[in-house]
Amino acid sequence: MGLLKIEFSDGEDIIEGIFQAAKEHDIDYGTFDAAEGELKGIELISDDYTENAKFAEPIKIKSISGRICKQKDGWDCNLHVSLNRLSTNRQWISGEIKKAYASKEFKLEINLRDLKKIIDK
Secondary structure (H helix, E strand, O other): OEEEEEEEOOOOEHHHHHHHHHHHOOOOEEEEEEEEEEEEEEEEEEOOOOOEEEEOOOEEEEEEEEEEEEEOOEEEEEEEEEEEEHHHOOEEEEEEEEEEEEEEEEEEEEEEEOHHHHHHO
């Protein structure tokens, strides 16, 4: 169906921006395929869902995955990242983002998909 590119300015809420884009573009289903830049003010849940973590400092995105899906009452978003903590000599962090803000400029690509075609297969 296409590719949606979202650009965030310094301090913009990433999750709110994703939901706003979903509403504006009436996203049915999309996967997060690429991101560039750094995030700050991050709150995430570890990949094994055993630990909550918070990081105030800017952290560089290494990889991103997940999806946004239209539900009856809005959208459901699962945004998973691998991060490289610049301040701690390459300590890697990964998990599901619950809150995060753009640091400087942040870019995100959503691969838009037709959910009906996926279900009908």
